[in-house]
Amino acid sequence: MPSARLPRIVLWLFCGLVIVFLVAPILVIVIASFNGTPFLQFPPASWSLRWYVRFFASERWYEAALLSLRVAVVVTIASTALGTLAAIGLVRGRTRFRAALELFLVSPMVVPVIVMAVGLYFLLAPLRLTGSAAALVLGHTIVATPIVIVIVAAALRLSDGSLELAARSLGATWWRTVRYVTVPQVAPAIGAAAAFAFLTSFDEVVLAVFLGGPDATTLPKRMWESMRFEIDPTLTAISTLLTVVATVILAAAQLARRAEERS
Amino acid sequence: MAAKGGALVLRRLTKHYPNMAAVDGIDLEIAAGEFLTLLGPSGSGKTTTLMMVAGFTPPTAGDVLLDGSSIAGLAPERRNIGVVFQNYALFPHMSIADNIAFPLKMRGMARPAIAAKVEAALGLVQLSGLGGRRPRQLSVGQQQRVALARALVFEPGLLLMDEPLGALDKKLREDMQFELKRLHGELGVTIVYVTHDQEEALTLSDRIALMNAGRIEQLGRAEDLYERPVSRFVAEFIGESNLLDGRVEAGWFTTPDGIRAPVAARADGAVLLMLRPEKVVLAPESATDGLAGTVSELVYGGDFTRYRVAVGAATLTAKIANSRAPFRPAVGASVRVLWHPGDECIIPK
Numbered sequence: 193m194p195s196a197r198l199p200r201i202v203l204w205l206f207c208g209l210v211i212v213f214l215v216a217p218i219l220v221i222v223i224a225s226f227n228g229t230p231f232l233q234f235p236p237a238s239w240s241l242r243w244y245v246r247f248f249a250s251e252r253w254y255e256a257a258l259l260s261l262r263v264a265v266v267v268t269i270a271s272t273a274l275g276t277l278a279a280i281g282l283v284r285g286r287t288r289f290r291a292a293l294e295l296f297l298v299s300p301m302v303v304p305v306i307v308m309a310v311g312l313y314f315l316l317a318p319l320r321l322t323g324s325a326a327a328l329v330l331g332h333t334i335v336a337t338p339i340v341i342v343i344v345a346a347a348l349r350l351s352d353g354s355l356e357l358a359a360r361s362l363g364a365t366w367w368r369t370v371r372y373v374t375v376p377q378v379a380p381a382i383g384a385a386a387a388f389a390f391l392t393s394f395d396e397v398v399l400a401v402f403l404g405g406p407d408a409t410t411l412p413k414r415m416w417e418s419m420r421f422e423i424d425p426t427l428t429a430i431s432t433l434l435t436v437v438a439t440v441i442l443a444a445a446q447l448a449r450r451a452e453e454r455s
Numbered sequence: 456m457a458a459k460g461g462a463l464v465l466r467r468l469t470k471h472y473p474n475m476a477a478v479d480g481i482d483l484e485i486a487a488g489e490f491l492t493l494l495g496p497s498g499s500g501k502t503t504t505l506m507m508v509a510g511f512t513p514p515t516a517g518d519v520l521l522d523g524s525s526i527a528g529l530a531p532e533r534r535n536i537g538v539v540f541q542n543y544a545l546f547p548h549m550s551i552a553d554n555i556a557f558p559l560k561m562r563g564m565a566r567p568a569i570a571a572k573v574e575a576a577l578g579l580v581q582l583s584g585l586g587g588r589r590p591r592q593l594s595v596g597q598q599q600r601v602a603l604a605r606a607l608v609f610e611p612g613l614l615l616m617d618e619p620l621g622a623l624d625k626k627l628r629e630d631m632q633f634e635l636k637r638l639h640g641e642l643g644v645t646i647v648y649v650t651h652d653q654e655e656a657l658t659l660s661d662r663i664a665l666m667n668a669g670r671i672e673q674l675g676r677a678e679d680l681y682e683r684p685v686s687r688f689v690a691e692f693i694g695e696s697n698l699l700d701g702r703v704e705a706g707w708f709t710t711p712d713g714i715r716a717p718v719a720a721r722a723d724g725a726v727l728l729m730l731r732p733e734k735v736v737l738a739p740e741s742a743t744d745g746l747a748g749t750v751s752e753l754v755y756g757g758d759f760t761r762y763r764v765a766v767g768a769a770t771l772t773a774k775i776a777n778s779r780a781p782f783r784p785a786v787g788a789s790v791r792v793l794w795h796p797g798d799e800c801i802i803p804k
């Protein structure tokens with residue numbers, strides 16, 4: 193019955209197109225990164241690893257990557273700690289203003305990043321804090337913390353609150369309850385949240401442009417600059433590496449979550 | 456583990472939520488070593504009362520005293536009260552042994568002492584050798600025992616249990632009731648137990664506080680509540696009952712629709728007459744006394760048969776043991792309904 197099958201075929205075709213649309217840009221970049229000619233070309237006329245070699249050999253790129261990594265690690269630690277505690281307070285706390293507080297705490301997610309960047313710039317400039325890694329850490333933590341709050345709060349809402357009451361009745365103070373019972377309960381979610389926080393900082397470009405100044409240049413900012421002034425094919429290699437890093441981190445978080453569920 | 460029971464006193468304990476009183480000024484004195492059950496329908500305030508004693512819900516008013524001193528201002532972890540939750544609340548990421556060790560660890564006890572205590576606690580609930588397992592690797596009944604061991608291992612004077620057997624099937628529930636009675640006898644710990652299963656309350660408790668809408672409707676031993684209920688609510692909640700509205704005058708109970716029976720009541724006035732179905736006696740129509748009625752329904756129940764007898768406008772239930780029932784009327788038969796003087800209970804209005 194071709195008339196009954198037609199809608200299915202159309203549906204599959206449509207889904208296939210959506211997937212191609214989503215994946216094509218990444219594929220183009222990945223393929224272009226193995227290009228052997230000295231300029232950006234797609235499809236490549238010859239193949240080589242020269243852009244990867246160029247990336248690792250260039251101090252400019254290497255330093256930017258190192259700064260990104262350092263900032264991202266500090267941001268991950270800070271936002272995971274802050275966000276987890278905030279989520280515990282929001283979900284388990286008894287304050288009447290819980291809903292308003294939650295809205296306020298996750299508001300950085302809805303404020304356009306550019307607005308946040310301009311605001312922070314004017315706030316930090318008089319304090320001579322712009323152009324430093326500290327400014328980047330601050331800005332990225334503000335953006336990453338709400339993500340942690342949302343992920344951890346969702347897990348806490350699903351977890352069994354009576355475990356914490358039990359811990360208290362057994363003699364654990366509030367802090368020890370958090371440490372021995374609450375956090376282990378939602379550890380997989382905290383891990384996933386940390387992964388997202390890391391990537392949020394590692395990939396971030398708007399705040400990096402506004403707050404980094406000439407001295408603190410992260411990898412995404414360096415990429416952006418290199419796009420503006422010259423079209424350097426090293427970009428394709430870096431983009432491929434960034435995609436791999438992101439994929440690996442998210443896959444690891446996902447696997448850890450699965451393992452936890454099965455144990 | 457030889458815990459000595461603590462004496463618990465609730466003084467005008469009250470919890471108001473917006474627009475409602477969940478617990479409405481409860482006064483209760485529970486002796487050291489007593490097994491007291493809070494019984495009542497859903498929403499009557501049992502859990503709220505227990506949570507105020509445990510320290511999880513701050514009271515609106517009133518006081519909680521344990522062994523004479525107020526604990527109302529103490530954080531839950533400083534009250535030293537064992538709590539068993541309905542879902543057991545075992546820590547899934549810890550082994551059984553670590554679960555039971557948790558309260559000892561929180562009290563800073565040394566490792567060797569902890570190990571010995573955990574072993575003893577596992578033995579007490581007959582789970583020796585299972586310390587290495589995770590909670591989800593145990594059956595529901597075993598998890599229940601672990602929860603009990605964990606709540607008792609630090610030797611609290613008071614143990615609170617909120618419908619701990621609610622999730623178990625009938626057979627397991629009866630085993631656990633037996634087990635609980637044994638532990639209570641062995642340890643001498645004071646237990647406040649919450650259930651809405653009246654049979655469980657009757658079996659387990661020294662005394663029962665029957666709650667209704669945030670208040671204690673009646674406090675007493677199982678027999679008191681069963682045989683001498685103080686209100687229609689108690690009579691209807693505990694067991695089966697025949698209830699007749701009427702008046703007592705000069706030793707005679709009468710209802711507006713013509714029922715008339717002699718009773719052993721002291722005072723005259725409007726009353727509620729309660730008669731347990733197993734106290735009802737059915738006699739042949741030829742009997743000289745009793746109320747005339749007609750059998751309208753008959754249900755065979757194994758060791759007994761339940762008769763419904765229409766007496767005037769009322770229907771009375773009789774529960775007659777099959778083992779020695781000389782008189783077995785059929786549906787439609789005319790009978791006489793009577794009871795031994797004093798078997799009825801007169802509840803003044």
Ligand SMILES: Nc1ncnc2c1ncn2[C@@H]1O[C@H](COP(=O)(O)OP(=O)(O)OP(=O)(O)O)[C@@H](O)[C@H]1O
Pocket residue numbers: 472473476477495496497498499500501502503504651
């Ligand atoms: N946090 C709360 N906010 C508002 N009302 C509450 C809250 N907790 C309990 N209540 C109300 O207080 C009343 C008593 O509740 P409680 O849980 O003590 O009843 P219960 O006797 O334990 O009932 P059940 O047998 O269903 O467990 C209920 O009407 C309930 O809706």
Ligand SMILES: [Mg+2]
Pocket residue numbers: 501502503617
């Ligand atoms: Mg309850």
